[in-house]
Amino acid sequence: MNATPSSPGAAGLAAAGHLRVPIALDDRSYDIHIGRSLLTNASSWEGLPKARCAVIVSNETVAPLYLETVAARLRDHYAQVLSVVLPDGEQYKGWDAIERIASTLLEAAADRKTVLFALGGGVIGDMTGFAAAIYMRGVPFVQIPTTLLAQVDSSVGGKTAINHALGKNMLGAFYQPQRVIADLDTLRTLPDRELSAGLAEVIKYGPIADANFLAWLEANMDALRARDPSALAYAVQRSCEIKAWVVGQDERESGLRAILNFGHTFGHAIETGLGYGEWLHGEAVGCGMVMASDLSVRLGLMPPEFLARMTALIGRAGLPAKAPASIGVERFLNLMRVDKKAEDGEIRFVLIERLGQAVMRSAPDALVTDVIRQHSA
Numbered sequence: 001m002n003a004t005p006s007s008p009g010a011a012g013l014a015a016a017g018h019l020r021v022p023i024a025l026d027d028r029s030y031d032i033h034i035g036r037s038l039l040t041n042a043s044s045w046e047g048l049p050k051a052r053c054a055v056i057v058s059n060e061t062v063a064p065l066y067l068e069t070v071a072a073r074l075r076d077h078y079a080q081v082l083s084v085v086l087p088d089g090e091q092y093k094g095w096d097a098i099e100r101i102a103s104t105l106l107e108a109a110a111d112r113k114t115v116l117f118a119l120g121g122g123v124i125g126d127m128t129g130f131a132a133a134i135y136m137r138g139v140p141f142v143q144i145p146t147t148l149l150a151q152v153d154s155s156v157g158g159k160t161a162i163n164h165a166l167g168k169n170m171l172g173a174f175y176q177p178q179r180v181i182a183d184l185d186t187l188r189t190l191p192d193r194e195l196s197a198g199l200a201e202v203i204k205y206g207p208i209a210d211a212n213f214l215a216w217l218e219a220n221m222d223a224l225r226a227r228d229p230s231a232l233a234y235a236v237q238r239s240c241e242i243k244a245w246v247v248g249q250d251e252r253e254s255g256l257r258a259i260l261n262f263g264h265t266f267g268h269a270i271e272t273g274l275g276y277g278e279w280l281h282g283e284a285v286g287c288g289m290v291m292a293s294d295l296s297v298r299l300g301l302m303p304p305e306f307l308a309r310m311t312a313l314i315g316r317a318g319l320p321a322k323a324p325a326s327i328g329v330e331r332f333l334n335l336m337r338v339d340k341k342a343e344d345g346e347i348r349f350v351l352i353e354r355l356g357q358a359v360m361r362s363a364p365d366a367l368v369t370d371v372i373r374q375h376s377a
C-alpha cells in the first residue's frame with residue numbers, strides 16, 4: 001500500500017478557512033469544499049453544471065434549518081428550484097423515497113441536465129445519489145453534507161444506495177457527485193448522539209490508514225466532543241484526505257477501498273438485525289470496530305493492547321461497545337454472510353495487521369462466534 005497523503009495540519013485549515021481536496025477520478029474528479037459559512041458563500045455555488053432546474057432533496061429535520069438558505073443561493077443559478085422533503089430516518093432509506101424524488105422530477109418535466117442537491121446526512125446523500133444515478137440513466141448531483149458522518153465519509157466517494165430488509169445498502173450504484181460542500185457551521189445544530197456517530201467513521205481512518213491520526217484522536221477526543229471548531233475542522237479535513245486518497249485509487253472497491261469497511265461487516269449485521277433506525281450507523285460501526293479489533297487480536301495480527309486502545313477510544317467517543325444480544329449469534333453470523341465482501345458464502349473481514357494498515361481475511365466461525373458473544377450484552 002502507498003503511504004497515506006501527508007496533512008497540512010489543523011493550523012493550515014484554520015488560516016485558509018476553506019480547503020479543496022481534489023479526487024483523481026479521470027474526468028469525474030471533483031472538489032470537496034470544507035469550511036465555515038459555505039452555504040451562504042457565493043463561491044460554493046459557482047461553476048456547477050448549468051441547467052434550467054435544480055432539485056434540493058432534504059428531510060423534515062434538516063429542511064427547516066437550511067433549505068431556504070440553499071434555495072436562495074441556487075436561485076441565482078437556476079430558473080427553477082424545487083425541493084423534496086422526505087421523512088427522517090434510516091428506516092426510510094428505501095424505494096418509497098426514490099419514488100418520491102422521481103415523481104417530483106417527472107411532474108416538473110425535469111430534463112437530463114437537472115441537478116440534484118443532497119442536503120442532509122448520509123441517508124439523504126445516499127438516496128439522492130442513487131436517484132441521480134438512475135433518473136434518465138444519470139443526472140448530475142451535489143453533496144451538501146450536514147452531519148459529521150456525512151462530512152467525513154458518506155458525501156465523498158460515490159457509493160450511493162438504499163437498504164433492503166435483508167441487507168444494508170444492497171441496492172445502489174457507484175456514482176460520483178459533481179462537488180461536495182461541507183459547511184462546518186451546520187454541525188452546530190447536530191445532536192450529541194449524531195456527533196458521536198460521526199466520530200466512529202473518523203476513528204476508522206486511524207487504524208486503517210494513519211497511526212498518527214489515531215494518536216491525534218486519542219489526544220483530542222474531549223475537544224471533538226466539546227465541538228472545538230479547529231479540532232472538528234481538522235478531523236473533517238484529515239478524514240476527507242484519507243477517503244479521497246483511497247477512492248482515487250480504487251473507485252469501485254476491487255481491492256484497497258474495502259479498508260473503508262473496517263467494522264462494517266459486524267456493524268451492518270447489527271443495523272439489519274435490529275431492522276434499521278434503532279442503532280445509528282455510526283454506533284453500529286463503532287461497536288463493529290471493537291469486534292473487528294478483537295478478531296484481529298485473536299488471529300494473532302495485533303497485540304491485545306490494540307483491542308484495549310480501540311475499546312477505550314470508542315467509549316470516549318460516546319459510542320456503545322456491546323452489540324444487542326437479542327440478535328442472537330446464529331442470526332448475526334447469517335446476516336454477515338450476505339455482506340457485499342462475502343465470497344462463496346465465506347465472510348471476509350477487514351482487519352488490522354499493523355497500526356495504519358488493514359488487511360482482508362476470513363476467520364473460523366468458532367472464533368467469530370466467540371467475538372460476537374464477548375461483545376454482546
Ligand SMILES: NC(=O)c1ccc[n+]([C@@H]2O[C@H](COP(=O)([O-])OP(=O)(O)OC[C@H]3O[C@@H](n4cnc5c(N)ncnc54)[C@H](O)[C@@H]3O)[C@@H](O)[C@H]2O)c1
Nearest residue numbers: 061121122123124146147149150153154159186189190281
Ligand atoms: N456512501 C457512503 O460512503 C457512506 C458512508 C458512511 C455512511 N453511509 C450511510 O450514511 C447513513 C448515516 O448517515 P448519518 O449518520 O449522517 O445519518 P442521517 O442521515 O440519518 O442523519 C442523522 C440525523 O441527523 C439529522 N441532521 C442532519 N444534519 C443535521 C444538522 N446539521 N442539524 C441537526 N440535525 C441534523 C438528520 O435529520 C438525522 O435525524 C447510513 O445510511 C449509512 O449507511 C454511507
Ligand SMILES: O=C(O)C(=O)C[C@@H](O)[C@H](O)[C@H](O)COP(=O)(O)O
Nearest residue numbers: 153157159168169257260261264340
Ligand atoms: O466508502 C466506502 O467504501 C465505505 O465503505 C464507507 C462506509 O463507511 C459506508 O458505510 C459504506 O456505505 C459501506 O459500504 P457497503 O458497500 O458495505 O454498503
Ligand SMILES: [Zn+2]
Nearest residue numbers: 201264281285
Ligand atoms: Zn460507514
